[in-house]
Amino acid sequence: MSAGLLFLRLVLVFGWTIGSQWDSDVSAAHTIYDKLSIKRNISKRELKCGEREYAAENICCKECAPGSFKLADCTNDNKTSNCKPCEEGSTFMDHYNSLHVCRRCKSCDSELGFEVAETCTVTQNTKCRCKQHYFCNSSDSCHHCDPCSKCENGAIEKVCTPTTNTICKRNFWWIYLVIGIVIAIASLSAVAAYCYKKKRKDFDVNNQMLSRVVHKPPTSEVEPLVYTDVDLSAHIPAIVEVMTLPQVKAFVRKHEIPEPAIEQTLQDYINDSTEQKIKLFHMWYQHHGMKGAYENLIVSLRELKMRAVADKIEKKLNAVTFSSQENGRSNVNTAEQSSTHSDRHNV
Structure with a gap:
């Protein structure tokens, strides 16, 4: 065997040996990392925080109070989270939280019939209500207000409120009309009956008088x-x-x-x-x-x-x-x- 061929063979044997050793080391490293990750996740799942606390990595941090939001988590040295107040008049937070932003204040849309009942604060959202002459009687939150009903001739039984519509008095004009017609017909009938009876009575009287003249039999009594x-x-x-x-x-x-x-x-x-x-x-x-x-x-x-x-x-x-x-x-x-x-x- 020549010297060149022998050198090439030695290089190949050496390379194979080095590659095998490298693969073995990489595989071992991955195995160690996976074991550490599993151990860390198990530790995190087993972490139990108290009331108004939240889990951050492997420690429990205190939640931010109403009117503020979380700017950064706490540390091992300081269990209180880094909280920042909400912006007055535009944002609010009405509960303890670990959120990164405050909630935006609601606006009362006058085009939908709303007006402001209570303004927004850092701890309370805006409260809206139906403006005057509008109402919403929905059991759920109102999405819009309806115009109050108008009563004919202003006959109002109960005025409109932000939560109830106008209640109008019932109009019984047609009943009065029918009663008036019935009374008028009854009156005319009574007058007609009276006139008929009177005319009939006069007719009977005349017939009786004529009968007395023509047919009256002689009597023993002396009468005019x-x-x-x-x-x-x-x-x-x-x-x-x-x-x-x-x-x-x-x-x-x-x-x-x-x-x-x-x-x-x-x-x-x-x-x-x-x-x-x-x-x-x-x-x-x-x-x-x-x-x-x-x-x-x-x-x-x-x-x-x-x-x-x-x-x-x-x-x-x-x-x-x-x-x-x-x-x-x-x-x-x-x-x-x-x-x-x-x-x-x-x-």
Whole structure:
């Protein structure tokens, strides 16, 4: 073997030996590092800190108080963390903490209907509420406020608050309208029923009076007969006494007394209305005659809507008729008694 080949072989053997030794050393180093890391992690997991403390590496540090944040962890020599106060008016921290920054203060957006209720401090966030005429009744935190409702005609039962909407009074105008209509219909019905009953009663009275004239059977009692042929000439002053001149004129015109005769009578007694009424009534009575005159008088007055006048005249003439009948019966009884006494005397 030549000298060159022998040298090359020695170099290769030496290199292989050195490489093997290096790999062995690197592997051993990694093994040692892994063991140390596992030991450190186990130690960290087994570290238990007290209330208001936190774990930092292998020691327990005190948390920062409300109103501040952690600037740096504590050390083995000083267990108190390096804390820095929050910025007044812009940031806050409302609890013990180990955070690196304070929380930013909330803003109350007026576009969403909010206003500031309590300003932000280093230990308390801003408190918002719904501004005037706005409300939010959400059980959760409000994200916006709604405008308060407006009541018709200002009929408010409960005013709007930041947490409750306006409560309006119930409007019962339609109930009042219905009640008014019902009352009006009931009133009209009552009036109509009353008018119908009154008209029916008057109709029945007239029928009864006519029936008494035509169909009244003779009775044993002496009663004033209605619509009998009474001589009215002696009663004309009493009749016209309850009538006005226009009523007398309307009555005689109804019975076709000529207008010139009426005007002439009025001119003859121009200053005496009583005499005018008497003469006009005489004119009608002479034209009509006694037969049926009483009945014609009463019926005509009722047809002319002079019912009250007809009732008064009827009452007067009935009283006169009844009195005449009573006198006649008295005279008959007196004559009968005189005749009987004379007969007895002759016997």
